[in-house]
Amino acid sequence: MPLTEQERQQFTAIAKKIRGDLVDVTQWSGGAHIGGSLSMVDLAVLLYWKYLKLDPAQPDWPDRDRFVLSKGHAGLGHAVVLANRGYFDIALLKDFNQYGSPFGMHLDSRKVIGVEVSTGSMGHGLPEAVGLALGARVLGASWRVYCIIGDGESNEGSIWEAAMAAAHYKTGNLIAFLDRNHLMIDGRTEDIMSLEPLADKWSAFGWNTVVVNGHDLDALAVAIEAAQAHTTGPSMIVCETVKGKGVDFMENNPAWHYGGLSVDLAAKAKQSLGV
Amino acid sequence: MSTAEGGLTWTVYDANKMTQREIYGLVLTELGEKHPEIVGLSADLAKSTKISDFGDRFPERFFNVGIAEQNLFGMAAGMAKAGLIPFVSTFSVFATLRAGEFLRTDLCYQNLNVKVIATHGGTSFGSAGATHHSIEDLALLRAIPNLTVIVPADGIETAKAIRACMDIKGPVYIRIGRGFEPPVFESEDYDFEIGKAIELRPGTDITVIACGATVYHAIEASRMLEREGVSVRVLDLHTLKPFDDDAIRRAVAETRRIITVEDHNRIGGLGGAVADVIARGGKGCAFETLGIPDTFCSHGYPEDIMHIYGIDTDGIAAKIREVLGRDFEDDEDWEDEV
């Protein structure tokens, strides 16, 4: 179902606030993976505020849904989402990246509350998500697994090894999202290593696949609910996104895969976001 | 002298302004002009490793395979079989652990002429945390037959090693840092031979054996101790394989106290290699290893991490003082056998 007007307004406001926080933390930390964090914000808000079964007060609640950020370099984005969702105080991110802080640029599941899997090396999250999904089946548990992978990350063989396994074992409790922002570090994905026809590849691998605008909350909601209803195998929601979404000088700019922000530049970024 | 390659050489003036990676990119490009058989490969880390300099100059001889390290090494092996000399660059942790079996079986088992220039070695990518640290590579690589393993001390030594590895017809791994390691050498005007340690400071009381980023700190510690009247020899043991057993034996015989220091797990790297030579030599000797104490390091600035684990100047100096006070078994016939 599309969102209610109230939900739409609420989630839009949260996404905007989170984008502003991403700018702050990037400035505090001296440098962070802001481009690929901004591209997944809308999806992450929808998951954390509507679809994930979770309780920030009980991060180890056994029946919670499991969220795996396979593109773990966007740990900045994940940390800011978790803070806003009430897992911890956002002030803890003041020393993001510094020695002694629990928060490094790739989040450590043994240090950061709410993080299920330590990622950061590409192509590890999806295999673990498949394992978690099968774990739920063996345990007879009803929780689902949600996983975000990158498009550059989709170059990794292990992504396709996991894709085969998920389809083979018919993990109907696994819903994956591909943050299709068309950029990786060295440039555009189609210039570095062509991925297209990407959705067709996932379909051919046996996944229930759709393509949506990853910044359109209603379209995402419809796709997620359809994926939840598809229980005979894994679902892939390819989210067409813009890397750096919301900050004009970062949008579609490979230079903003990772970067630092001076006070001035941070102010410009916030101006562009309207926060 | 290691190599017949002439041309541009680097001095401390350039090195002060450039990271090891930047010097690597420039030297490789220069070699590419003379050797049309050199090709470059990376896995979405062309800019980050600076092999992009080569790629910009020779686009038809450069291949970015996307984020796919296993295929990166497999393709390099195929190109070597075709008669080319591939230089492959990615972060050290991915070169050795992600693609490790491809490195071993494709490159080393078949003894192929591929040069792996791995950046962000040790804890040099400090803030990226344990997923991006590489503190196991030397232990792993020492155990792979046919592979030459080099850990240059700074940018200038990186240039020397890149040139010298062209003389080897087989797989070579060169581990460099992320950048900004303080320069050790003044210019390329010194003898660099793969497999031969370099005595950077003479000394008779104790020897500090270092590789990579810790060489600079060993020198600083040696200078510090000199002011206290202690004579500290410093060896730059840039080649982990083949290993310079003679330099170790000489240090044992002449200083009888040895400390190793490396930006690597204390297990299996430089310290392990030196311990092996000492134990087989059978000579009593006071010995300590400095390195990462078998733990996944936290994220943080590399200088902080090095300080916390005692592999910087202060840590080395403290360990020297400790080892100077240590007893060891003194054979009666020590002098005869040396």
Ligand SMILES: Cc1ncc(C[n+]2csc(CCOP(=O)(O)OP(=O)(O)O)c2C)c(N)n1
């Ligand atoms: C195995 C591995 N190889 C290389 C890297 C370095 N790296 C970090 S992010 C990145 C690019 C990721 O691109 P993409 O998945 O498209 O992420 P996004 O553009 O959404 O940030 C690379 C190559 C890594 N983290 N892991």
